[in-house]
Structure formats: structure tokens, C-alpha cells
Amino acid sequence: MTRLVVRSPPNDNEILPHYILRLSELNRMRNSSNLLELAGMPSNFVTTRCDVSRLSKLLDVPKYILENRATWPSEGDPERLRFGSTPMAMSLVNYSRPRICIRCVREGRTKPEWDVFGNLACPDHLAYLVDECGCRLPATWFRRGPLRCKCRRELQEDLGRPEDVLLRTSQLFSDLAHGRPPAQDAAPIEGVEAAAKLLRFCAAFDHDPGWRATYIGKPSARNSRTAIQKASPILWSWPEGLKCWLDRRRLASEGQVSLNLAYGRLYESMRSTLDNQGLRRVRAEVNSYFGACPEAVFLKNRAMSANIMGSRQSYVLTQWAAKRLGVSSKAVARMVESGQLKGERRAGKRRRHYLVSANSVNELHSRMRVALGFRQVAESLGIRPEELTKLMEERVIAPFFVLGTQSLFDCCDVEKLAARLAKVE
Numbered sequence: 045m046t047r048l049v050v051r052s053p054p055n056d057n058e059i060l061p062h063y064i065l066r067l068s069e070l071n072r073m074r075n076s077s078n079l080l081e082l083a084g085m086p087s088n089f090v091t092t093r094c095d096v097s098r099l100s101k102l103l104d105v106p107k108y109i110l111e112n113r114a115t116w117p118s119e120g121d122p123e124r125l126r127f128g129s130t131p132m133a134m135s136l137v138n139y140s141r142p143r144i145c146i147r148c149v150r151e152g153r154t155k156p157e158w159d160v161f162g163n164l165a166c167p168d169h170l171a172y173l174v175d176e177c178g179c180r181l182p183a184t185w186f187r188r189g190p191l192r193c194k195c196r197r198e199l200q201e202d203l204g205r206p207e208d209v210l211l212r213t214s215q216l217f218s219d220l221a222h223g224r225p226p227a228q229d230a231a232p233i234e235g236v237e238a239a240a241k242l243l244r245f246c247a248a249f250d251h252d253p254g255w256r257a258t259y260i261g262k263p264s265a266r267n268s269r270t271a272i273q274k275a276s277p278i279l280w281s282w283p284e285g286l287k288c289w290l291d292r293r294r295l296a297s298e299g300q301v302s303l304n305l306a307y308g309r310l311y312e313s314m315r316s317t318l319d320n321q322g323l324r325r326v327r328a329e330v331n332s333y334f335g336a337c338p339e340a341v342f343l344k345n346r347a348m349s350a351n352i353m354g355s356r357q358s359y360v361l362t363q364w365a366a367k368r369l370g371v372s373s374k375a376v377a378r379m380v381e382s383g384q385l386k387g388e389r390r391a392g393k394r395r396r397h398y399l400v401s402a403n404s405v406n407e408l409h410s411r412m413r414v415a416l417g418f419r420q421v422a423e424s425l426g427i428r429p430e431e432l433t434k435l436m437e438e439r440v441i442a443p444f445f446v447l448g449t450q451s452l453f454d455c456c457d458v459e460k461l462a463a464r465l466a467k468v469e
């Protein structure tokens with residue numbers, strides 16, 4: 045077998061499919077499939093392991109170098125492709141509609157992260173990535189050259205500057221893919237696979253089932269822009285971006301008794317998406333977000349409530365408040381109604397529920413611990429109980445807590461009154 049006339053080793057970061065495209069054009073072939081034919085490689089070589097020994101001879105490049113540049117499934121994990129040093133779920137890479145930055149290619153560069161889900165722009169050139177020709181054919185791996193379609197036309201750049209959030213997201217993918225530290229306000233995600241997974245979840249969540257179906261079928265870069273632009277803020281201004289995104293997906297603001305009612309399927313489905321090692325810190329933040337929702341107190345799922353309890357919970361159920369304050373649940377409900385405790389009433393299926401602010405329970409609790417009872421106040425002031433009752437009627441002193449016959453007074457109030465009484469005497 046004769047070697048090809050023009051030979052050159054793969055460039056930095058050049059994956060095998062980009063390399064084959066480039067070399068077939070350099071050798072003036074009509075289509076990259078001609079080179080594949082010569083090399084005896086199948087047309088699914090991008091995602092299927094195959095023999096590259098003939099290609100190695102044709103190009104005079106050692107076999108192991110070519111194999112290193114291949115994007116085949118990783119050994120032992122057939123659902124994931126080799127992506128640099130880390131594997132990548134097949135569903136998160138779009139090799140059926142490869143994308144390129146025209147200006148990068150003109151400068152002789154290609155980037156493996158172009159094909160990651162949601163990567164639609166080149167942060168180096170502030171340009172959109174392109175995945176189709178003016179003739180409407182997708183730019184497949186089997187074209188005339190890196191910048192030339194099957195129809196012979198040159199691939200054209202999309203005019204306009206990509207939205208900032210698309211550029212930043214592409215930059216994040218690039219940083220994660222090449223092991224560089226991401227921007228300071230980026231979500232703390234480990235690995236490009238985890239970032240793409242979160243972004244895809246958020247993009248698909250907002251769209252109707254029709255769009256979700258096409259996105260499983262991998263839509264064009266141009267048709268994905270709106271969805272990705274809407275979902276991308278979740279990756280930025282950490283953790284505010286995430287919180288804003290979640291806030292906007294709350295279905296109804298009042299009267300809900302469960303997270304499933306307040307957030308629909310978001311709450312459940314997000315939990316399964318976040319079950320990814322690279323999204324640990326995002327998961328913790330999401331747990332703490334849902335844990336702070338008033339509805340979190342109605343959670344029945346033990347695992348999740350355990351998770352949420354680890355975060356700071358802002359509301360508690362009446363039972364918990366009652367136990368802490370040493371009063372009955374009914375008393376707590378009355379205190380919420382009267383405004384003595386901060387809280388909200390929610391209509392459940394069978395009965396009312398009260399959500400009590402944990403802070404206000406704790407405040408009341410610490411006040412109660414150092415409070416004085418009616419008799420103690422009378423004794424410390426050296427007056428008879430009837431006289432104290434009279435002072436209370438005259439509103440000279442008021443208990444901060446009244447429950448049935450029990451009244452509790454704040455020590456400071458008692459001290460002030462004692463001082464006043466001393467002056468009068």
C-alpha cells in the first residue's frame with residue numbers, strides 16, 4: 045500500500061474525525077469517505093472502535109497515536125465515549141451534527157469540546173459554531189473538507205455576536221475539558237460531562253415534549269440557541285443564578301402543601317439528574333434551596349428529608365414547635381394566628397397545616413427560658429398578686445407570652461418596672 049502524498053501528524057487536541065477530514069482535503073480527495081475507504085474503515089468510525097492499521101500506514105503515523113485521538117466508547121463503559129482524559133455520556137455529545145468555529149479552523153485549530161451538548165459559540169472569536177451549510181445539509185464528518193460541504197460550497201459563518209451567556213458557557217466547557225480553573229462565579233461543577241448534563245436537564249425542562257423529542261434527535265445549533273440561552277444562567281453567578289432559575293419555576297406561590305405541587309416534576313426529576321459525582325456541590329445547594337421552602341416540612345421521603353434537614357431549614361411543623369416550646373400543637377396554631385409566632389397557614393387535604401418560622405420558635409424559646417412567671421414577678425417586685433393584676437390592667441406591664449392562665453414576663457420589663465416603683469416610693 046502506498047502512502048498518501050501529503051502527510052502530517054495530528055494537531056494539538058485534534059480528534060480522529062477532524063484529522064481525517066483535514067488529511068483527505070490536503071490530499072485532494074473528493075470526500076473524506078474516500079480516505080475511509082482507502083483505510084478500510086467503517087462509516088461509523090467516530091463512535092465505534094475499529095482497525096486503524098491501514099490508516100496508520102497511509103499517513104505514516106503510529107497506530108497508537110491514531111487510537112489516542114479516537115472518540116470511541118471507553119473500555120468497560122460502552123455507554124460513554126472517550127473524551128480527553130474523562131469519559132463522556134454518548135447522549136451528551138452530538139457527533140451526528142458536528143460543529144465547528146470557522147475562524148478556528150481557518151487558523152488551523154479544532155477543539156474536541158465543540159460537540160458537547162449546549163456548546164454553541166467560540167469564546168476566542170466571539171462567533172457562533174456552525175453545523176450546517178447554506179444548502180441546508182448538516183456538516184457531517186463526510187464532507188469535502190473541514191470548511192467545505194458535500195455540495196462544494198464553503199461553510200459560512202453565522203453573522204452576529206453570540207449572547208454573552210452562550211460565550212461564557214462555552215468558555216466553561218472549554219476550561220473544564222482542558223483542566224483549567226473555571227471563572228470565579230461559575231457553578232462548582234467537576235468535569236465537562238456534569239456541566240453538560242445539568243445544562244441539558246434545564247434546557248429540556250422548560251420545553252414542550254416536542255422540543256425534547258427533537259433534542260434527543262439532536263437539533264441544529266441554530267435551533268438550540270434559545271433553549272440553551274435560557275438554561276445557561278444556572279451555571280453563572282453562583283449560587284444566585286441557580287436560585288433565580290429555581291424561583292422562576294415555582295408554579296404557585298401560596299397555599300401549596302408539597303414541593304411536588306409547588307414545583308411540579310422539577311423537584312423529583314432534578315434529584316435524579318443531580319445524582320452525579322461532578323454535581324455534588326450543586327446538589328447540596330439545591331437541597332438547601334428546597335429545604336428552605338415552606339413546603340419542605342411536609343416531605344414524606346425520608347432520604348430527602350434527611351438531606352434537607354442537613355441544610356438550614358427555615359420552617360417547621362406545629363408539632364416540632366409545640367415540643368420545643370413545651371405547649372400543645374393547638375397552642376402553637378393559636379400563636380401563629382395571633383402573630384405571636386411567625387408562620388403561615390396552609391390548607392391541606394383534610395386539615396389545616398401551620399408552617400412556623402423556625403427562627404421565631406427559637407427566639408421565643410430562648411426568651412421563655414429566662415422569663416418570670418406571674419407569682420415570681422409579684423414576689424420580686426414585693427407587691428401582692430392583686431396589685432400586679434391591676435398594673436397589668438393599666439398596661440404598666442404586659443407579659444410577652446400568655447397561654448391559658450399562664451403568663452410569662454420578660455426580665456428586662458420587670459427590672460424597668462422595679463426601677464419605676466422605687467422612684468414613686
Ligand SMILES: [Zn+2]
Nearest residue numbers: 145148166169
Ligand atoms: Zn474560534
Ligand SMILES: [Zn+2]
Nearest residue numbers: 177179193195
Ligand atoms: Zn452544502
